[in-house]
Amino acid sequence: MISTILINPINIKANSSDEIVYEVVKKNPNLEITVCNETYVYWQFNYRIFDPPVAVRGPGLNESTYIDKMPGDYLSEKGFIVDMLAAKYDLKHSNWYHYYLFIDSINKEIKPLQDKIFKEKGELGINWIGVWYTIPPSIVVTMYKITNEKVNIVLEYLKPYAKKYNAVVFFIEDYFPASIYEKQGEAVRRFYNKWLPSGSLEWGDGWKEYLKLVEEYYNLTMNIKGWVYAPGIANLPIPPNATFNKEFVEKAVSILRRYAGCEVPLVANFVDYLEGQVEPYGLPKNPSDTLRNTKLETPSLLDLITLFMIIPVAILLPIILVLRKANNNKKRKNFN
Amino acid sequence: MLVFLVYGSGIIYAYHVPAYPGYDSRYDPLIGGVQIEITGAIFGGPPDLFPYNICSLSFPVKIKGYNPPLDRGFITAGHCVRTGDYIDQPKKLSWFDWSNFIGRVRRNSFPHGGGTTNVDAALIYLAHCPGNYPCTPTRNFKPFIFENNSTPYFGTPDYNREVGITAYITPTKVMEDNVIVHKSGRSTGVTYGIIRQIDAEIQYSDADGNPVTLKPAIYVSRCDKRGVCFYDRHITLPHDSGAVVYIRHLIHSERIGNVYIYHYGAQVIGILVVGPTFGVPTRYFYATWAVLVKERWPDLELVTCGPDIGRCL
Numbered sequence: 257m258i259s260t261i262l263i264n265p266i267n268i269k270a271n272s273s274d275e276i277v278y279e280v281v282k283k284n285p286n287l288e289i290t291v292c293n294e295t296y297v298y299w300q301f302n303y304r305i306f307d308p309p310v311a312v313r314g315p316g317l318n319e320s321t322y323i324d325k326m327p328g329d330y331l332s333e334k335g336f337i338v339d340m341l342a343a344k345y346d347l348k349h350s351n352w353y354h355y356y357l358f359i360d361s362i363n364k365e366i367k368p369l370q371d372k373i374f375k376e377k378g379e380l381g382i383n384w385i386g387v388w389y390t391i392p393p394s395i396v397v398t399m400y401k402i403t404n405e406k407v408n409i410v411l412e413y414l415k416p417y418a419k420k421y422n423a424v425v426f427f428i429e430d431y432f433p434a435s436i437y438e439k440q441g442e443a444v445r446r447f448y449n450k451w452l453p454s455g456s457l458e459w460g461d462g463w464k465e466y467l468k469l470v471e472e473y474y475n476l477t478m479n480i481k482g483w484v485y486a487p488g489i490a491n492l493p494i495p496p497n498a499t500f501n502k503e504f505v506e507k508a509v510s511i512l513r514r515y516a517g518c519e520v521p522l523v524a525n526f527v528d529y530l531e532g533q534v535e536p537y538g539l540p541k542n543p544s545d546t547l548r549n550t551k552l553e554t555p556s557l558l559d560l561i562t563l564f565m566i567i568p569v570a571i572l573l574p575i576i577l578v579l580r581k582a583n584n585n586k587k588r589k590n591f592n
Numbered sequence: 593m594l595v596f597l598v599y600g601s602g603i604i605y606a607y608h609v610p611a612y613p614g615y616d617s618r619y620d621p622l623i624g625g626v627q628i629e630i631t632g633a634i635f636g637g638p639p640d641l642f643p644y645n646i647c648s649l650s651f652p653v654k655i656k657g658y659n660p661p662l663d664r665g666f667i668t669a670g671h672c673v674r675t676g677d678y679i680d681q682p683k684k685l686s687w688f689d690w691s692n693f694i695g696r697v698r699r700n701s702f703p704h705g706g707g708t709t710n711v712d713a714a715l716i717y718l719a720h721c722p723g724n725y726p727c728t729p730t731r732n733f734k735p736f737i738f739e740n741n742s743t744p745y746f747g748t749p750d751y752n753r754e755v756g757i758t759a760y761i762t763p764t765k766v767m768e769d770n771v772i773v774h775k776s777g778r779s780t781g782v783t784y785g786i787i788r789q790i791d792a793e794i795q796y797s798d799a800d801g802n803p804v805t806l807k808p809a810i811y812v813s814r815c816d817k818r819g820v821c822f823y824d825r826h827i828t829l830p831h832d833s834g835a836v837v838y839i840r841h842l843i844h845s846e847r848i849g850n851v852y853i854y855h856y857g858a859q860v861i862g863i864l865v866v867g868p869t870f871g872v873p874t875r876y877f878y879a880t881w882a883v884l885v886k887e888r889w890p891d892l893e894l895v896t897c898g899p900d901i902g903r904c905l
Contacts, residue, residue, distance in 0.1 A: 314820070315786050316746055316772045323820075331788055335816050338769040351747050353758070353841035353857055353901070363766065386766030396766065441793075441807075448795060449805060456706050457803045459795070482796030482869060484811070484878070486789055533869035534878065537779075538647045538672035538833025539799050 276418045278425035281337050292518035295509050298525045299500045302328035312339035318348045330525040345424050347390035362387045379435045380406045393423040398430040432488045436520045440488030443516040462515030473504045482534040493529030609829045612781035614740045616682040621732035624651050624836040625776030629683040633676040641687045647672035648777040648834035650863045652733040654893040661729040664718040668834035669865050670702025673714045694730045701888050706802030711884035712865045735895045737836050737858050743782040746772050751853040756897035756904025758857040762883045763790035775864055777835025783827045785814040810862045813876040826873040837862035837879040855905040
């Protein structure tokens with residue numbers, strides 16, 4: 257069954273419970289495919305339009321700006337939620353070391369809470385509970401399939417801390433419950449990686465099959481040498497500015513699921529194939545690569561003197577001396 | 593003559609980006625971020641005639657079980673080097689020069705030839721150990737990171753252009769989209785961006801084209817995808833590999849007359865290893881987790897200037 261989710265600004269529900277302010281933020285993928293567990297589809301070039309514009313505040317900034325559109329990929333949405341909440345609650349930042357240590361101390365205080373909730377109430381789909389480095393501190397809970405019931409359970413545990421530190425509490429929907437996080441990593445790796453009997457590694461069959469699908473739909477051969485993914489997140493390359501194609505997406509997800517399996521929910525994040533390619537930044541460069549203003553290093557004067565004077569003299573001089581000696585010996589012999 | 597011409601062509605060994613001002617100077621004691629030059633070892637023995645690569649220094653370590661001063665080491669990116677390579681800082685002045693030699697690569701976690709790893713790092717042992725003779729120390733280090741004053745900081749420049757390493761920290765999910773990190777490396781100096789992901793997995797190729805996977809890795813970007821950027825210049829360039837990635841905190845400020853001076857500290861979080869293949873100016877990089885160096889090699893002590901913060905100024 258495939259259900260399309262409306263592309264709206266984030267659904268936000270502001271609440272206050274016993275003088276504690278909390279927000280519940282749900283995500284809006286472009287598509288949710290539920291054939292084989294849940295696959296949440298994000299498409300970078302499916303821009304989300306905000307009318308009226310939405311206030312956002314980036315990390316480290318204390319001023320807000322307004323945006324009227326946002327790319328449709330998973331990471332953009334994730335970052336947008338953080339920036340939007342910072343603007344809405346006028347969250348500020350401090351660069352001081354002691355403030356960072358203060359937030360770290362709250363994080364340490366709250367950390368055992370997650371284990372306690374797991375033990376007493378079950379895992380509830382929680383990925384992590386932590387505190388953002390903001391003024392005032394903000395307690396964050398990321399959770400899979402947020403419900404009011406689950407929010408209320410967790411709030412009971414968080415209330416003392418929220419009151420103590422005058423913190424706002426944010427519940428943000430995400431797809432990676434801690435209990436299955438490792439399995440989500442393994443699932444994605446089955447798609448990207450293939451271990452040969454010899455023990456060597458190569459690109460997975462699923463990945464190769466997907467690239468063929470792109471070739472078929474977009475007539476584009478992608479020679480990708482470096483690519484990035486994450487537990488539960490399959491980044492799938494698409495051509496720049498490719499329009500959302502539901503048939504292509506369904507086929508791609510079908511390939512992904514054939515290799516990754518149906519055990520865990522996944523994100524299929526379709527992103528620009530040029531932007532996403534990576535390479536190590538510490539390998540000798542190919543001389544033909546002039547992309548980044550590379551320039552040929554000129555040999556030093558000392559190197560040139562060594563090359564054209566010292567080394568030839570060092571090699572030729574003994575040869576000349578030996579030849580001269582041999583010649584002299586020969587002459588002497590002839591003379592005698 | 594032909595022999596010499598062929599031989600001479602080998603002298604033009606590296607096709608690389610020029611160093612950011614200040615990063616290719618000689619540092620004694622050694623500090624993080626600055627340039628190193630790498631020369632291969634012929635069959636694991638003597639050094640090759642010319643260097644083959646350039647990278648950046650990350651952070652200092654002490655090797656437990658060794659007596660000072662022969663317990664000093666420095667970390668760089670593993671893919672930059674091979675075990676046994678000879679390292680000079682900032683560079684070899686000529687093929688017979690040993691004045692800038694700082695040590696050889698003792699350990700490397702990068703799977704040259706293909707494979708998977710959780711950390712892309714290598715240990716340079718700061719000593720000269722010729723054959724059967726006893727080792728002698730080469731150069732001292734200090735737990736600081738070099739910063740060039742002309743680069744755009746998030747904040748203000750450090751008063752003495754060096755930030756003290758106060759801690760080595762484990763990345764957490766709570767840092768994602770919420771924490772700004774700086775990096776200091778030889779090609780682009782100090783740049784900064786936001787931590788977008790801490791658990792990325794990268795599949796890429798080593799120098800011979802063999803696939804390698806690195807997990808976990810920290811994704812740092814100076815922009816979001818909606819195109820809003822902190823600044824409009826490269827966040828990284830080739831040969832920044834090994835650059836130290838850190839959270840930069842204000843640890844001290846004071847007013848002297850009409851002038852404020854600032855001292856910053858660094859909580860080291862990663863080592864830069866990977867950047868984008870396309871896109872100018874570059875917008876992001878990936879870093880391997882610094883704390884995993886200690887996990888991989890438990891006999892290493894990651895050196896800080898603390899706990900007394902006064903020693904980090």
